[in-house]
Amino acid sequence: MQEVFIEGGLIRKLWPIEAHAYRDHLLRLDAESRRSRFGGGVSDEMIRSYADASHGPDIVIHGFFVDGILRGAADLRMLGPGHGDEAEAAFSVEKPWQSHGVGSALLERCLLVARNRGVKLLHVNCLSENQRMQQLARKFEAELSFDFGTVVGKMQNPRPTPLSVMQELVTDGHSFAAACFDLQSRLLKPTKPSPAE
Incomplete structure (x- = not known):
């Protein structure tokens, strides 16, 4: 199911062909939002490198789109060997949203x-x-611990069920259809004539 927000925004999964949208969103973050997302100041070049590496079987990104432009994102990353049943999530939302x-x-x-x-176990880290x-x-009943200027939240997750799997499959179908619609809308959008014409 897709949630509708202000100005017709919706949440859907990002697909590999939309990596540029994630990069552009992160680059648009104001200084405070950027610091909150990355735990400190980061350069544009670092953000480009981070976004370029944000795809693969252990990474799932969901985006909040308004008029086909990514304005918020959730970056879910499965933790590597030794953390088999744990993941980390990071969030970014542009100031107006x-x-x-x-x-x-x-x-x-x-x-x-x-x-x-x-x-x-899902981890979320943020500055204190x-x-x-x-x-x-806290809204999602995370257990918070404070450590050297950062806060780590841990949320317990129930086991998957056929219903939860079906819910994601249906959501992914809607996400794919919305991504195709966004792409088609951009391709069919009339281009502005250049001043020389």
Whole structure:
């Protein structure tokens, strides 16, 4: 199911062909949002490298789109060997769309995807001054611990069920259809004539 928000926004899975949308979204983050997302100041070049490496079987990104433009994202990464049933999630929402329920919907989607991949423990990390992220984690009953200027939230996830798997499959079908529609809309959008014409 897709949640509809302000200005016709919706949440859906990003597909590999949309890597540029994730990069552009991260580059648009204001300094405070960028610091909150990455735990400190990062350069544009670092963001480009990070976005370029944000695909693969252990990474699932969901996005909040408004008029076909990615304005928020949830980056879910399965943790490597030794952490078989654990994953980490990170969130970013551009300033004008913060405090509208976007983060909650993105986290809910992450929990579903993580559940269906057998993830029992989902980690979210944030800076100690990031009250918004801490409130979001508490809303989903995360156990918070404070450590050297950061806060780590841990959320227990139930085992997958046929219903949870079906819910993700249906959501993915809607996501793919929405991605195709967005692409077609951009391809068919009339181009503005150049001033010389």
